[in-house]
Amino acid sequence: MGWLDIFRGRKPVAATAGAAKERLQIVLAHERIGRTREDFLPKLQAELVAVVARYVAIDPGKVAVNLDRGGDMSTLAIEIELPGPRGLAAR
Amino acid sequence: MAQVVVITSGKGGVGKTTSSAAIATGLAQRGKKTVVIDFDVGLRNLDLIMGVERRVVFDIVNVIQGEAKLNQALIRDKRVENLAILPASQTRDKDALTKEGVQIIIEELSKEYDYVICDSPAGIEKGALLALYFADQAIVVTNPEVSSVRDSDRILGVLQSKSKRAEEKREPVKEHLLVTRYDPARVERGEMLKLEDIQEILAIPLLGVVPESESVLRASNTGTPVILDAESPAGLAYGDAVARFLGEERPHRFLEVEKKGLFKRLFGGRAA
Ligand SMILES: Nc1ncnc2c1ncn2[C@@H]1O[C@H](COP(=O)(O)OP(=O)(O)OP(=O)(O)O)[C@@H](O)[C@H]1O
Numbered sequence: 314m315g316w317l318d319i320f321r322g323r324k325p326v327a328a329t330a331g332a333a334k335e336r337l338q339i340v341l342a343h344e345r346i347g348r349t350r351e352d353f354l355p356k357l358q359a360e361l362v363a364v365v366a367r368y369v370a371i372d373p374g375k376v377a378v379n380l381d382r383g384g385d386m387s388t389l390a391i392e393i394e395l396p397g398p399r400g401l402a403a404r
Numbered sequence: 405m406a407q408v409v410v411i412t413s414g415k416g417g418v419g420k421t422t423s424s425a426a427i428a429t430g431l432a433q434r435g436k437k438t439v440v441i442d443f444d445v446g447l448r449n450l451d452l453i454m455g456v457e458r459r460v461v462f463d464i465v466n467v468i469q470g471e472a473k474l475n476q477a478l479i480r481d482k483r484v485e486n487l488a489i490l491p492a493s494q495t496r497d498k499d500a501l502t503k504e505g506v507q508i509i510i511e512e513l514s515k516e517y518d519y520v521i522c523d524s525p526a527g528i529e530k531g532a533l534l535a536l537y538f539a540d541q542a543i544v545v546t547n548p549e550v551s552s553v554r555d556s557d558r559i560l561g562v563l564q565s566k567s568k569r570a571e572e573k574r575e576p577v578k579e580h581l582l583v584t585r586y587d588p589a590r591v592e593r594g595e596m597l598k599l600e601d602i603q604e605i606l607a608i609p610l611l612g613v614v615p616e617s618e619s620v621l622r623a624s625n626t627g628t629p630v631i632l633d634a635e636s637p638a639g640l641a642y643g644d645a646v647a648r649f650l651g652e653e654r655p656h657r658f659l660e661v662e663k664k665g666l667f668k669r670l671f672g673g674r675a676a
C-alpha cells in the first residue's frame with residue numbers, strides 16, 4: 314500500500330492477480346486437451362462399475378468419481394462402496 | 405469481396421457491442437464501406453449503442469423470412485458516411501436465424517461493402533455460432549478476469565473447429581485479441597490480470613487494449629459510438645485498434661497508471 318492510500322482511506326488489498334493467472338493456466342491446459350478428445354470419464358465410470366459388479370453386488374448409485382486437475386499431475390479417485398457382511402446377509 | 409469480421413467473446417457483457425459499434429464506425433471513418441450486423445436476436449442493443457433505435461423498421465429476421473428486402477432493413481448512419489447497421493429482431497428468438505438465411509445476407513452485403521462486422525451474442529449457442537460461422541477474421545473481446553479469459557479460450561476453440569473456414573479446411577480465421585475494461589491502477593496493485601498474462605495465456609496477436617473508462621457509459625447514454633468521442637481514452641484506444649486492424653503500427657497506450665498531480669492523487673478522480 315502506498316502512503317497516499319492512508320489519506321484516501323483505502324484498505325490494503327491482497328494481490329490476487331497471480332493466483333488468477335495460475336488457475337487459468339491449469340484449467341485451460343486441461344480444457345484444451347479435452348477439446349480434441351471426448352470426455353471419457355462417464356464411460357470409464359460405467360465400465361469400472363460393470364467390472365466390479367461382476368465380482369461384488371454393488372449399488373451403482375454409490376460410486377463416487379473425484380478428479381483433481383493439477384498442473385504437473387492430476388489424481389482420479391474412484392470410490393465404490395461395497396456392501397459389508399451385514400449388508401450382504403440382508404440380501 | 406468483403407472481409408467478414410466477428411466480434412465475439414463467449415462471456416456476456418464484456419464489451420462486444422461497444423466494440424462492434426466503435427470498430428465499425430472507425431472503419432467507416434477511414435473510408436471503408438462498412439456494415440455492422442446485430443446477431444443478438446431477442447436482445448437487440450446495437451441499435452441503441454449506434455443511436456439508431458428510433459429508425460428501426462425491419463430487422464435481420466424479416467429479411468431472412470422474406471418479409472423485407474435487405475435494403476429496406478439496412479439503416480444508414482447519419483453521422484458517418486459509408487456506414488450501415490442491420491438490426492436484430494427484438495421479438496423473435498435465435499431459432500429464427502438460419503445458416504442459409506445468414507449466408508444469403510452476407511453474400512449480398514459482400515458485394516457492396518468492404519467490411520461486414522458481426523456483433524455476436526454471448527454464449528456458444530446458435531446465435532453465437534452463426535455470428536462466427538462465415539468469419540474471415542475474429543476479434544475476441546476479453547476482460548482481465550478469469551471467467552472472461554477462459555471463455556475467450558473456449559471461443560477460440562470454436563472458431564478453430566466450427567467456423568466455415570475450419571469446416572472447409574481453408575486458411576484459419578485470423579484471430580485478434582482486444583482487451584477491454586483494463587484498469588491499470590488495479591493491475592499495478594496486483595488485483596487484476598496483467599495484459600502480458602492474458603497474452604501469454606491466449607497466445608493470439610494483440611489488436612488493442614481499451615481502458616475502463618467513464619466515456620463508454622456516456623457514449624451509450626447518448627447513442628454515440630465511443631470512438632466518436634475523440635478526447636476520451638476509450639475512443640482513442642478504439643481508434644488505435646482500427647488503425648492496427650488496417651495494418652498501421654501504433655504503440656499501445658493507457659497501459660500504465662496516469663501520473664496525476666498531487667491534488668488529484670489525494671482527493672481521487674478517475675479516468676474520464
Ligand atoms: N471500456 C469500458 N469502460 C467502461 N465500461 C465499459 C467498457 N466497455 C464496455 N463497458 C460497459 O460494459 C457493459 C457491457 O458492454 P456491452 O454491451 O458492449 O457488452 P456485450 O459483450 O455486448 O454484452 P452482451 O454479451 O450482453 O451482448 C456496458 O454497460 C458498457 O457500457
Ligand SMILES: [Mg+2]
Pocket residue numbers: 420421422444449523524525
Ligand atoms: Mg452485445
